[in-house]
Amino acid sequence: MSLPSDRPNEPVGPGRRRRCRRSLTASAVGTALVLSGCGDSSDAGHDAVRLGFVNGAHTDFHTCLQGAVELAAENEGVKLFTANSQQEASKELANIGKMTSWKVDALIVQPVDIGALPADISRARSADTPVFLTSVVPEDTSDILGAVVVDLEEAGRLDAGWIGRDANGKRSxxxxxxxxxxxxxxxxxxxxxxxxxxxxxxxxSRPGMFDPAVARDAAAAMIREHPGLDYAFVANEEMAFAVREAFDAAGAKGVRIVTVNGTDKGLAAIRAGKLSATVTNSPLVNGTMAVRNVLALLAGKEADRIDSVPLVLVTKNNLDQAPQYCP
Structure with missing residues (x-):
């Protein structure tokens, strides 16, 4: 479901995607979302609403997030236009400009760089287009419609906490x-x-650029320079699999890896002992909440402007608690 970023795609709506989806319940830490059935604009009452979604990249997370946004939009009976910024702030700004020219009622944006948001929001506001963010939010939220936030610092803290408990006071x-x-x-x-x-x-510390090949090279250099490494923290599971391969090839199978995402492959790697822990960050939950909250806020209905996606630290001991990752 990865899409090109040079121009917004044709709308995804009831007329294009009429396949039924199985019922889904995604819940964690007291937050429940239920998604079921087929989108029906006559029932949903949102057929006149046009939403834009500007995605930030093509990782598994971004692809699943787009799938979740598309599915939620279909189920709510709204038209959706999509574009991808490919991790480039300049493309993100251009995509926002193009989306506003399509006269969308609101923009959902998965940001490339939080530092670029002021320019993005200003571009949208100049066209009277409300902006709703996913994953992150600026300190000043007065200029946005709302956000569904993933507490990324907390995700890092959860992985660090696992290392602290596992190391049990031993220098690492x-x-x-x-x-x-x-x-x-x-x-x-x-x-x-x-x-x-x-x-x-x-x-x-080395950048993996959310690219498994880059992450593999980074890990190979890291283990050569630090053969006594005990743990590795990797910014997503796609890179973590490549890091595991590099460590294993160097004979460093004992390095324990903690990461973020909670994909099916990630959970399988934990079950197999290749990864030690992951913090779930479900794009299915994120995207579903974003569409529903945007529609509620546009309609003046009760909804949290700044809502939070629940996080779960998953190890071998609680694999059954991980929420569904992808639609």
Missing amino acids: EIGVVAGAPGAASDLLVAGFAAALPGNAEIVA
């Missing part, structure tokens, strides 16, 4: 394979580093 060396500089990765790493106990030291 840690490597960090970050994502691309900007919004998500910076927040994840900051939360992780701040929550590490005094006996755990980050001895190496």
